[in-house]
Amino acid sequence: MPTRSIYLETFGCQMNELDSELVAGQLRSLGYTFTPDQGAADIVLYNTCSVREQAEQKVWSRLGEMKKRKAADPSLVVGVLGCLAERDGHGLMDRMPVVDLMCGPGELDKLPALLDNAVRTRESLAADDPKRAGLRSARLAALQGNSSRRSGTLAAAEDSLELLDLSRSVSPVDVHDGARRSAYVRITRGCNKFCTYCVVPFTRGAEIHRPPNHVVDECKRLADAGVIEITLLGQTVNHYRFELDAALEVDGVVQPQKGRTYKGSHNRDSLAGDRVTTFADLLYRIHEEVPAIKRLRFVTSYPRDFGDDVLEVMRDSPRICRYLHAPAQSGSDSVLARMNRGYSIAEYDEFLDRARHFLHEPEKGRPLMLSGDIIVGFPGETDDDFALTIDLLKRSRYKNCFIFKYSPRPGTVAYDKIPDDVPEQVKRTRNNDLLAVQAEISDSISRQQIGRTFDVYIEGPSKAERKRQGLSKSDIRKAGQVAITVGGHSLEDDLSFSGKGVSGGTGFQPADSGRAGLRPASDTIQLSGRTDGDLIVFIDVPRAQAEILTGSIVPVRITDADRLSLFGELP
Numbered sequence: 001m002p003t004r005s006i007y008l009e010t011f012g013c014q015m016n017e018l019d020s021e022l023v024a025g026q027l028r029s030l031g032y033t034f035t036p037d038q039g040a041a042d043i044v045l046y047n048t049c050s051v052r053e054q055a056e057q058k059v060w061s062r063l064g065e066m067k068k069r070k071a072a073d074p075s076l077v078v079g080v081l082g083c084l085a086e087r088d089g090h091g092l093m094d095r096m097p098v099v100d101l102m103c104g105p106g107e108l109d110k111l112p113a114l115l116d117n118a119v120r121t122r123e124s125l126a127a128d129d130p131k132r133a134g135l136r137s138a139r140l141a142a143l144q145g146n147s148s149r150r151s152g153t154l155a156a157a158e159d160s161l162e163l164l165d166l167s168r169s170v171s172p173v174d175v176h177d178g179a180r181r182s183a184y185v186r187i188t189r190g191c192n193k194f195c196t197y198c199v200v201p202f203t204r205g206a207e208i209h210r211p212p213n214h215v216v217d218e219c220k221r222l223a224d225a226g227v228i229e230i231t232l233l234g235q236t237v238n239h240y241r242f243e244l245d246a247a248l249e250v251d252g253v254v255q256p257q258k259g260r261t262y263k264g265s266h267n268r269d270s271l272a273g274d275r276v277t278t279f280a281d282l283l284y285r286i287h288e289e290v291p292a293i294k295r296l297r298f299v300t301s302y303p304r305d306f307g308d309d310v311l312e313v314m315r316d317s318p319r320i321c322r323y324l325h326a327p328a329q330s331g332s333d334s335v336l337a338r339m340n341r342g343y344s345i346a347e348y349d350e351f352l353d354r355a356r357h358f359l360h361e362p363e364k365g366r367p368l369m370l371s372g373d374i375i376v377g378f379p380g381e382t383d384d385d386f387a388l389t390i391d392l393l394k395r396s397r398y399k400n401c402f403i404f405k406y407s408p409r410p411g412t413v414a415y416d417k418i419p420d421d422v423p424e425q426v427k428r429t430r431n432n433d434l435l436a437v438q439a440e441i442s443d444s445i446s447r448q449q450i451g452r453t454f455d456v457y458i459e460g461p462s463k464a465e466r467k468r469q470g471l472s473k474s475d476i477r478k479a480g481q482v483a484i485t486v487g488g489h490s491l492e493d494d495l496s497f498s499g500k501g502v503s504g505g506t507g508f509q510p511a512d513s514g515r516a517g518l519r520p521a522s523d524t525i526q527l528s529g530r531t532d533g534d535l536i537v538f539i540d541v542p543r544a545q546a547e548i549l550t551g552s553i554v555p556v557r558i559t560d561a562d563r564l565s566l567f568g569e570l571p
């Protein structure tokens with residue numbers, strides 16, 4: 001079969017970005033190539049998100065655009081991966097016959113076989129009746145189905161998706177040109193929380209924890225290939241817990257796993273036994289066994305059940321970032337109960353107090369930075385509930401907060417059972433009010449950093465700098481501007497990642513100081529990077545230095561700040 005080129009576009013969360021990377025690696029090893037040019041691709045794949053309405057609308061619009069292309073090129077294969085495919089199932093193909101294949105997030109290991117089948121099917125359709133072929137879908141699907149939520153104690157031997165994570169290819173070539181020094185590593189899949197507004201427990205299935213040895217080995221392989229920053233991913237990452245007997249073998253090979261490793265000062269009697277690896281143990285193991293990883297962080301934390309053991313490990317491990325993304329979602333207990341969040345505001349406050357007690361050390365240059373998520377206008381939210389949310393925001397003092405207006409998402413409990421009764425205008429007003437409060441807090445936190453010196457991981461030219469130079473994400477390297485790591489996410493020059501905007505949020509990732517665009521072309525270049533607390537920093541450096549600094553961690557003295565950005569200089 002001739003080489004097929006794929007255009008892959010990713011929407012939504014970091015988990016999707018990692019899925020796309022793994023899928024791309026697997027398909028590349030089978031001989032497929034990737035192109036950033038949708039118009040030149042033989043296969044167009046969209047890795048979708050159904051958590052936010054805006055991301056979903058973008059996918060529908062892209063699929064609409066595909067109709068014309070397919071009419072002109074009947075052999076074109078169009079595929080929808082991810083949560084939207086899982087949620088809508090075959091109804092999606094009925095609505096959009098342009099779609100040939102669908103693959104849910106829990107079935108991505110089956111994508112190569114599906115794709116091969118789809119390519120052959122389209123070729124034969126095009127050969128039989130080229131005029132009608134564009135109107136017919138190959139109708140191939142691999143979906144988990146809502147009824148097949150797998151057990152959280154599922155043995156890894158039965159977990160074929162684990163093989164996709166294990167197949168991760170790490171290319172030293174990527175590392176040498178500076179593009180792969182920051183990476184995601186998944187530690188859990190799925191979610192058992194069933195928040196009433198969220199579709200994830202249905203689309204990604206039950207919570208499954210990856211064997212600790214697999215996670216540590218993956219970190220080692222990434223470190224060997226030059227990666228220095230790893231973000232551990234899980235929908236409720238701090239719930240990681242692996243029982244030794246849960247995974248005896250993978251692919252017929254017995255996988256011995258280490259049990260508890262963390263020997264902190266916490267009262268160990270209250271922790272799990274030696275045959276269990278907790279999240280604290282896993283963090284500790286990675287920190288101790290992979291010292292080449294200079295930065296270890298994790299998202300997303302679930303505010304309940306966040307033990308002191310994790311905070312102790314974070315405090316005692318210098319390479320673990322002082323950063324927590326801990327979504328509260330609302331400041332009102334009654335709204336939280338309707339959301340089925342499983343904690344009260346008193347418990348949330350207690351958690352943040354405890355986290356600050358263990359981790360907030362600004363005098364040592366290690367302040368704890370927090371970020372949050374809030375949904376405004378959830379059904380039944382009154383003015384009093386909203387006032388409580390404003391109070392929560394003021395108390396929590398997030399460096400940034402993702403703020404969303406509620407919109408009912410198909411497939412969720414709230415969509416079916418809780419009437420969306422807050423008027424759109426009220427949602428909009430509350431959203432704006434909250435954004436204004438958060439803007440003041442973010443601005444004040446940023447200004448507190450002036451005069452401090454932070455270690456900053458330099459990601460590469462800022463977005464404004466690239467715009468100023470007329471560089472796209474995909475041709476930075478060709479222009480001699482090395483690292484293609486944007487917003488903490490590595491981008492490969494033959495793989496298109498996009499659509500990861502934060503709809504309705506506070507502009508969490510400016511990646512653009514707004515200042516570079518005004519500067520005339522000069523011998524300096526603006527680089528962007530992040531502190532270990534995830535604060536975004538911009539520095540202007542001589543052009544010749546940019547390549548050397550990119551992908552490294554350097555001290556930066558902060559000289560100025562605005563709401564979402566710090567500006568600094570090399571000491």
Ligand code: SF4
Nearest residue numbers: 191193194195198200
């Ligand atoms: S914790 Fe709640 S919001 Fe987060 S993925 Fe699970 S169900 Fe969704």
